[in-house]
Amino acid sequence: MARIGFVGLGNMGAPMARNLIKAGHEVSAFDLAPGAIDGVPGARRAASAADAAQGAEVVVTMLPASQHVRDAWLGAGGMMAAAGPGALLIDCSTIDVTAARDVAAASGGRDFLDAPVSGGVMGAEAGTLTFMVGGSDAAFARAKPVLEAMGRTIVHCGGPGAGQAAKLCNNMMLAATMAVTCEAFVLAEKLGLSHQALFDVTSKSSAQSWALTTYCPVPGPVPGSPANRDYKPGFSAALMTKDLGLAQQSAKDAGVATPFGAHALDLYRRFLEAGGGTKDFSGVIEMIREGKA
Ligand code: NAD
DSSP: OOEEEEOSSSSSSHHHHHHHHHHOEEEEEEEESSSGGGSSTOOOOOOOHHHTTTTSEEEOOSSSSSSHHHHHHHHHTHHHHSOTTTTTHHHHSOOOHHHHHHHHHHHHHSSSOOOOOESSSHHHHHEEEEEEEESOHHHHHHHHHHHHTTTTEEEEEETHHHHHHHHHHHHHHHHHHHHHHHHHHHHHTTTTHHHHHHHHHHTTTTTTOHHHHOOSSSSSSSTTTTGGGGTSSSSBBBHHHHHHHHHHHHHHHHHHOOOHHHHHHHHHHHHHHHTOOOSSGGHHHHHTTTTTO
8 A cells, every 4th residue: 555645635636535545545635725634534634735745655636727737746845846756646637738748747757647537526436437547658557556546447548648638538528418418408398308208218328428327417317416406516617618628729739620619618618707617517507598508
C-alpha cells in the first residue's frame, strides 16, 4: 500500500480519496476549502498542497480547470517542487491538452500522467470510474493498481495529453447526447407520452445512452439521477461548458469541423447566462422546456 498525497476534495475528489483509504492506502489530503477534508474520514489533514505532496509515493490532483492545475503543480511553493524524485504524479482533472503536456514536461523526469475520468459522482463513489491515461508505459504500469482502487476501466490512451484528448471527445459526445435526450423528453411531454414510457422504450432500444440510463434528465425513471434532487450536481453545467470549450478549442487547433459540439457549447453557454451554472448539466432540460434553447 502506498503513501498518497491527494489535492482537490470536491464532488469527485472526496469520494475518490475515500476509495483509496478503503483500499488500504495512507492518504494525506488538502483542499483550499477548509471543510472539504471532513468528507474524507481517515485522511491526514495536510496544511497545503505542497505538504500533501511531500514524502508521498503517489500524488493525485482532482482540481476544477487548467489554471488550478498549473497553479497547484507549478506555482510558487507548488507540488512539483515538493514531491520527491521518485514520486508518481497523476492529474485526474479535466484540462486542456496543452496544459497537461506543459505540466508533464515540467515534471523533471518523474513519472507524470494525465488521467481524467468519466463516470460522474456516482462512479467516483462506487469506485467504477473510467480512467483515460496519457503518459509513458512505465508510468502507466505503476499507476494502474492505484487507479484500480478508484475505477473499473483503466485505458492507456497514449503519450502525455492523450488522456485529456480522449476526455474532451467523450464529453463532447456526452453533452450533445444529453441535449437531444432532454429535447426528446420535452417532445414526449407535448405528445402526451409519459416519462416512464419513453424511458422504458429508449433505455432498451437503439437510443440507449449513459445520459439516459444514469443521468436521466427527468425525475422518476432513474432514482439516483440529479433530476430527482432539483438538478443538484452531479456534474455541473459550468464544468460541462468548460469541457465543451476545451473541445472546440482543440477542434479549431486541429482544423476539424464539429458543428454538434459547437451547438452544444452555445446551448450550455446560454444556460450559464440564465443562471444554470451551478446546476447539474442535465438541468438544461428546463431551458429547453421553456422554449429558450
Ligand atoms: P469541484 O469544484 O466539486 O471540486 C474541485 C475542488 O478543488 C474544490 O473543492 C476546490 O476547493 C478545490 N481546489 C481548487 N483549487 C485548489 C487548489 N489550488 N488547491 C487545493 N484545492 C483546490 O469539481 P469536481 O466536480 O470534483 O471536478 C473536478 C474535476 O473533475 C474537474 O476538472 C471536472 O471537469 C472533472 N470531472 C468532474 C465530473 C463530475 O461529475 N463532477 C466527472 C468527470 C470529471
